[in-house]
Amino acid sequence: MACSTLSAPPPQPDTQRRVICVARAPDEALLAEIRSAGWEVVVAKTAAGAEAATRKSGVAAGLIDFDSFTPRDFPALKACLSQTAIGWVAITAESQSASKAVRELIRNYCFDYITLPLAPGWISHALGHARGMAALDYVDTATDTPLADGSAMVGTSEPMQQLFSTIRKVANTNASVFIFGESGTGKELTALAIHKRSPRQKAPFVAINCGAIPHHLMQSELFGYERGAFTGADERRIGRIESANGGTLFLDEIGDMPPEAQAGLLRFLQEGKIERLGGNESISVDIRIISATHVDLEAAIDAGRFRTDLFHRLCVLRVDEPPLSARGKDIEILAHYVLQKYKTDSTHKIHGFAPSAIDAMCNYHWPGNVRELINRVRHALVMAEGRLLTAYDLDLESQTSRETTTLDRVREKAERSAIETALLRHDYRLGETATALGISRVTLYRIMKAYGMRVAGGATLDDSDAELGGEASI
Template identity: 85%
Template sequence: MTADSTQSAPPPQSDTLRRVICVARAPNNALLAEMRSAGWEVVVAKTAAGAEAATKKSGVAAGLIDFDGFTPRDFPTLKACLSQTAIGWVAIAAEGQTASKAVRELIRNFCFDYVTLPLPPEWISHALGHARGMAALDYVDTAADTLLTDDSTMVGTCEAMQQLYSTIRKFANTNASVFISGQSGTGKELTALAIHRCSPRRKAPFVAINCGAIPHHLLQSELFGYERGAFTGADGRRIGRIESANGGTLFLDEIGDMPFEAQAGLLRFLQEGKIERLGGNESIPVDIRIISATHVDLEAAILAGRFRTDLFHRLCVLRINEPPLSARGKDIEILAHYVLQKYKTDSTHKIHGFTPSAIDAMCSYHWPGNVRELINRVRHALVMAEGRLLTPRDLDLESQPAGERMTLDRIREQAERSAIETALLSHDHRPGETATALGISRATLYRRMVAYGIYVAEDTALDDTDEELNGDVSN
């Protein structure tokens, strides 16, 4: 997920749970009296501007709106009022009153209920209570989740995320280099940003560079900068990313894609704490903290000669293993609701949440693209949805067609994969301890990790004396 966060409005407080807005050109005084006698605190708005001002006040739990007398010029403002997540709206109309197509669409897309007057006094109270309750269910209290900083969007309450939050807080208090490993789309940059924001360097720059997105021949100039005339096209001095992060944090994403020749220059900087711009002779001291990340297996890259061992040890003083989404359990539902709230304006009508089958589909899906894929699927669903609740079809997670139904082997594979990922997280990705906890040999664990595409975060080189290599394949 990205680092900026637009939090939804807080739910109504306990002492204002019965505060309601009545939007009407000509309010029905008898109805207002009935509502007040039923215990509702009523705020009356006779114009669209008045309704907009009223919805911005805290503690409003529900709204009652009569469209009679409002013109199409008022509809954009009224639509903005009806879109307030924390307010449940009920539309009212006098018996025999007809509504235009635009009004019908507003009622259908944004109101929880529609009632016709006259009606028994207790009915309107029941309708408002229902709308208030549905709005409260639609609200996602992201503040209750463990967020590391006021503007962070790291959302999650599962054990793996709690461990991650704890590790981030500990790492933030040191200046040692941090290496973040994990699958693509798990939020490694968010973790790096959280470390920076929790550290004494929080007021200094956080500079990120994707080593895999910059052409190899330009990477050194991006990192170290250059002087005028250093090469063709160098018309002036340019400060590099390292120098621009002075006093703060430099995040090197996809460090595993850094070309071998650039690795030597980075290693020299880490050893000396000084840089030289390309084409210059001046040694410039720079004080930064390095955080790096990659989705590739750097140990394997070292064995293949693609990554320097000495640089790896400089970068990997402290290590964090980012948990995959498939190992985060109920966090999937929390994240889905968070994304829904953040991008709800992508939809042409008000979406209230997910169907139970959609929640089940998301929780059973293996999420190869992790959080990034979840964000994309929910945003796609918001655009494609025709109803008020997102379905598996909207998320493109419909059940497999007949003939491709889940077999017992497939169910067992999913359960085994989940058990391995959970055990790895519990034992800090130590293969020996993980294998012992699972009751299998280390070789069996490694073979199944490879089969399921689980990232090997630690050295998993096998001992030729391992019992499975000697013929024991009972596990």
């Protein structure tokens, strides 16, 4: 049997060596030097062009000359500088002086600020440092989202992998699903993920919180009503069940449903038909019901607050939502996900979390689960004054003392804390940071490598990077 010969695929560009140069009149000699150092250069001469260029994937570092840009351009430039995965370096000619607004942009959003002319090779060093520092706090949440269908469920821990597997299994059936989990764990996200992976995905997904609706209004919310059914019923209204026809109805906090509404829901589940309040017409409705609660329904059944027959109708398939405290390293992944989603809440560029913040989050018990994590990160984004969110910003400072301490752990925390403080003090200029710490740049890189600090694309620092002084690696 003859074997066909396949041609090799064309070489792919090294996106980790791609830099965007934002300048009205870029210095051609400088661009030539950057290209000769192995960088792929993308030039943007306008603020709008820069904004479009930064949206493209693969840009690792940025070089920006604020000269000739006006305050009218600053909002667009700020949007470019806010890209977390891009490390920015500001440049200026020796005779130029920056305005107050430009100084603020540089201070809050750029890793370095250099004055031209520079000795050969220094510009590439600066770009490499900026790119690497941007990558240190980068978490690729897209690769950690097995349910990449808009449901925003993030996690790689064993409990979350089990949850994702269960969602896939139950999605393709039409049986009722019951989700049990603590408040704030994301039960509605799970229900939405089931709906989006089911044959009903193009039909409506209707959610109702049974605990948020007064008991005397529950039946009209579920089943709707005809005009004149009661005082104030001036027109016909479609209920939640009918509005979900063909799709999925999610009943959150089902344990708070009043007894009379439970009876009506049970009848609908048995017959597949409803009657609007004040009406005589039976209306066929085809929906799938997903329900959820944080209370013990079996205890509610024993206490007479919930019908046994309704429970068995609703709980054909059970899904258990793990609490945040059981998700291990997912806490850090979720924190980065929230940071990326709400980073515009901050008045300056936040690059990630300090080691103290990561330690505190991993040692906290999270009684409010994911909802509490979101609130704490959003609070920290608004209140933080530094470029890294700390345990203090998250109001979790006391949690850092709860972990079991070993000498190696104390040494690692001390070194990481010293590096973090020095980086902040020297505006992330790594040469100055190494000098201030009394170590060589090579030693600084190797300490970062020892602690598994990641570079763009998920790779870690290796010895060859350190021996070369880390050019274009960090």
